[in-house]
Amino acid sequence: MDCIFCKIIKGEIPSKKVFENEDMLIFCDINPQATIHYLAVPKVHFANVVEMTDEQATIVGRMLKKIGELADSLGLQNGFRLVSNKGENACQSVEHLHIHILGGEKLSEKMG
Numbered sequence: 001m002d003c004i005f006c007k008i009i010k011g012e013i014p015s016k017k018v019f020e021n022e023d024m025l026i027f028c029d030i031n032p033q034a035t036i037h038y039l040a041v042p043k044v045h046f047a048n049v050v051e052m053t054d055e056q057a058t059i060v061g062r063m064l065k066k067i068g069e070l071a072d073s074l075g076l077q078n079g080f081r082l083v084s085n086k087g088e089n090a091c092q093s094v095e096h097l098h099i100h101i102l103g104g105e106k107l108s109e110k111m112g
């Protein structure tokens with residue numbers, strides 16, 4: 001499958017990894033939109049929350065819990081924003097579910 005994030009997970013494309021476990025990889029976004037901008041990506045491939053099975057939703061639940069546990073060590077002790085784009089209106093550009101983790105500064109009140 002020709003998926004950039006699957007290739008990053010397999011190590012075929014380099015990335016700045018900040019965390020990895022059996023469920024996910026967290027790495028730095030190549031085009032940061034905040035002082036800190038990570039992507040949390042499940043190791044199993046699915047496109048977005050609409051395509052997600054119940055089992056995959058359980059993985060995403062564990063991912064969110066772990067992101068919360070890691071927040072301080074990732075430099076996010078003053079807060080952070082999680083975003084997961086789906087589809088054209090949200091400008092999703094990579095068809096492998098990913099959670100943007102944004103922080104390291106005061107973020108805009110506007111999200112759209």
Ligand code: DGP
Nearest residue numbers: 004015028029030031085091092093094
């Ligand atoms: P989205 O628009 O929600 O699909 O965000 C996709 C993000 O993925 C975007 O912020 C840029 C990032 N990205 C795309 N290709 C690469 C890559 O090869 N390496 C890294 N680190 N990030 C990438």
